[in-house]
Amino acid sequence: xxxGSIVALVTPMDENGGLDKLSLKKLVEFHIEQxxxxxxAVGTTGESATLDExxxxxxxxxxxxxxxxxxxxxxxxxxxxxxxxxxxxxxxKAAGADACLIVTPYYNKPTQEGLYLHHKAISEAxxxxxxxxxxxxxxxxxMLPETIGxxxxxxxxxGIKEATGDLSRYQAIRDLAGxxxxxxxxxxxxxxxxxxxxxNGSITVxxxxxxxxxxxxxxxxLNGDRETAQTLDARLTGLHxxxxxxxxxxxVKWAVxxxxxxxxxxxLPLTWLTPDCFNSVREAMRQAxxx
Numbered sequence: 001x002x003x004g005s006i007v008a009l010v011t012p013m014d015e016n017g018g019l020d021k022l023s024l025k026k027l028v029e030f031h032i033e034q035x036x037x038x039x040x041a042v043g044t045t046g047e048s049a050t051l052d053e054x055x056x057x058x059x060x061x062x063x064x065x066x067x068x069x070x071x072x073x074x075x076x077x078x079x080x081x082x083x084x085x086x087x088x089x090x091x092x093k094a095a096g097a098d099a100c101l102i103v104t105p106y107y108n109k110p111t112q113e114g115l116y117l118h119h120k121a122i123s124e125a126x127x128x129x130x131x132x133x134x135x136x137x138x139x140x141x142x143m144l145p146e147t148i149g150x151x152x153x154x155x156x157x158x159g160i161k162e163a164t165g166d167l168s169r170y171q172a173i174r175d176l177a178g179x180x181x182x183x184x185x186x187x188x189x190x191x192x193x194x195x196x197x198x199x200n201g202s203i204t205v206x207x208x209x210x211x212x213x214x215x216x217x218x219x220x221x222l223n224g225d226r227e228t229a230q231t232l233d234a235r236l237t238g239l240h241x242x243x244x245x246x247x248x249x250x251x252v253k254w255a256v257x258x259x260x261x262x263x264x265x266x267x268l269p270l271t272w273l274t275p276d277c278f279n280s281v282r283e284a285m286r287q288a289x290x291x
Contacts, residue, residue, distance in 0.1 A: 149176025
């Protein structure tokens with residue numbers, strides 16, 4: 001089971017929006033050095049919505065190659081078309097990803113039965129470990145614990161990223177899915193408590209900016225060390241808040257560029273962080289002691 005601080009990696013770009021593979025390699029090395037436990041390639045934070053399919057799969061393959069087996073790589077392969085999600089998942093497997101993260105279909109608002117059949121179809125089509133991803137604030141689609149429980153019985157659906165921020169969801173999912181099913185926080189602000197409750201880790205945005213601290217905090221929480229985990233998390237609270245001052249990944253890309261790890265590049269319809277937000281994000285970085 002993949003556990004710990006799992007960073008939803010930004011996708012570096014140049015100022016014209018082109019992929020920046022030199023910075024991507026720098027980021028991979030930075031995270032391995034800082035103790036990040038696994039990377040998510042081309043999730044929401046990696047701007048999956050603005051990369052075409054070939055670029056999407058190229059970034060996955062590039063990250064897998066740069067990592068070279070040192071930590072797990074989870075590929076974001078969700079789509080609101082089942083056939084497209086199957087295609088992306090097949091290509092991620094061919095690229096050497098260790099698992100896939102598959103978001104609920106966005107915009108078209110399927111029923112719970114539709115969600116079950118969508119993920120069942122991907123599971124049956126591609127023999128790779130698959131992690132469900134529930135983020136209704138982004139997708140307008142909420143996968144209920146009962147549906148997660150049903151899907152957990154499929155052999156290669158191994159976990160879920162639960163990003164509602166509702167801590168009561170943890171126990172409901174655990175009761176239905178069992179102890180062998182991985183349950184990851186997808187909400188940085190509640191990730192410490194989520195892991196203290198028994199969650200298996202956090203798929204984190206904050207970890208892009210403060211990877212060592214995020215790793216230390218999640219490790220303490222997984223070990224049941226509440227005092228240490230909460231003390232470390234207190235240093236991260238500013239990032240948990242202000243990395244969402246504008247739509248993710250706008251603030252986090254600005255913060256990573258401030259660390260000197262990549263250029264100032266993002267793709268429309270997303271825009272670069274506006275100057276009125278610079279001080280808030282910078283102060284959160286100081287609080288975390290990364291600058």
